[in-house]
Amino acid sequence: MTTNSPDMPANVPESIGLLLHDTARAFRYRFDARARGLGVTRQQWRALFHISRNEGLNQAELADRLEVERITLCRMVDRLAEAGLVERRADPRDRRVWRLHLLPAAHAIVDRLEALGKEVEGEVLATLTKDERNQLVDSLERLREALREKDGRPGDARKQVA
Known part of the structure; x- marks a missing residue:
C-alpha cells in the first residue's frame, strides 16, 4: 500500500511496520524451511540460540x-x-533458581543454525549493493534504538538476539 500522509514522502509505504513484519516473517519462513532437518522447532532453536549467547541465564x-x-x-x-x-544447573546463590547450559550436542546445532542464518541472509541481501546493505543496517539499528528509548527500555539491543 502506498497511500501516504501529507508529511510522508511519496516513495515510503505508509505502513513501515507492516513491511518490516512481512519481511521478518519471510526471513523466518525461509530459515525455518532450512532448519527443519535439524530436529528442533523454531522456539527450541531460538532458546538454544539465546542460551548459547548467555550461558547460565x-x-x-x-x-x-x-x-x-x-x-x-x-x-x-x-x-x-x-x-x-x-542441562539445568542449580544456582550457587539461590537453590530455587536453575541456570541453563548447553550440552555438546547443542553446540553443533547452534553452529549449523548460525551457518544457515548467514546463508539465508547472504542470499536475500545479495539483491542490495554493499552501500545499500550498510544503510539498511544503520537505519534499522537507529529505528530499533529509537523504539527502545521511547519504550523506556535502556541498553544496547544489539547485544540481544531476537
Missing part, C-alpha cells in the same frame, strides 16, 4: 527474552533436556 530470563510464559518455557526446557541438548 535462568529460566525466567529466557522466558522473558523469548516472550513466552514461564510454564511454556519450562516444558520446552524439559524437552531440550530430554533430547540431551540443555
Whole structure:
C-alpha cells in the first residue's frame, strides 16, 4: 500500500511496520524451511540460540527474552533436556533458581543454525549493493534504538538476539 500522509514522502509505504513484519516473517519462513532437518522447532532453536549467547541465564530470563510464559518455557526446557541438548544447573546463590547450559550436542546445532542464518541472509541481501546493505543496517539499528528509548527500555539491543 502506498497511500501516504501529507508529511510522508511519496516513495515510503505508509505502513513501515507492516513491511518490516512481512519481511521478518519471510526471513523466518525461509530459515525455518532450512532448519527443519535439524530436529528442533523454531522456539527450541531460538532458546538454544539465546542460551548459547548467555550461558547460565535462568529460566525466567529466557522466558522473558523469548516472550513466552514461564510454564511454556519450562516444558520446552524439559524437552531440550530430554533430547540431551540443555542441562539445568542449580544456582550457587539461590537453590530455587536453575541456570541453563548447553550440552555438546547443542553446540553443533547452534553452529549449523548460525551457518544457515548467514546463508539465508547472504542470499536475500545479495539483491542490495554493499552501500545499500550498510544503510539498511544503520537505519534499522537507529529505528530499533529509537523504539527502545521511547519504550523506556535502556541498553544496547544489539547485544540481544531476537
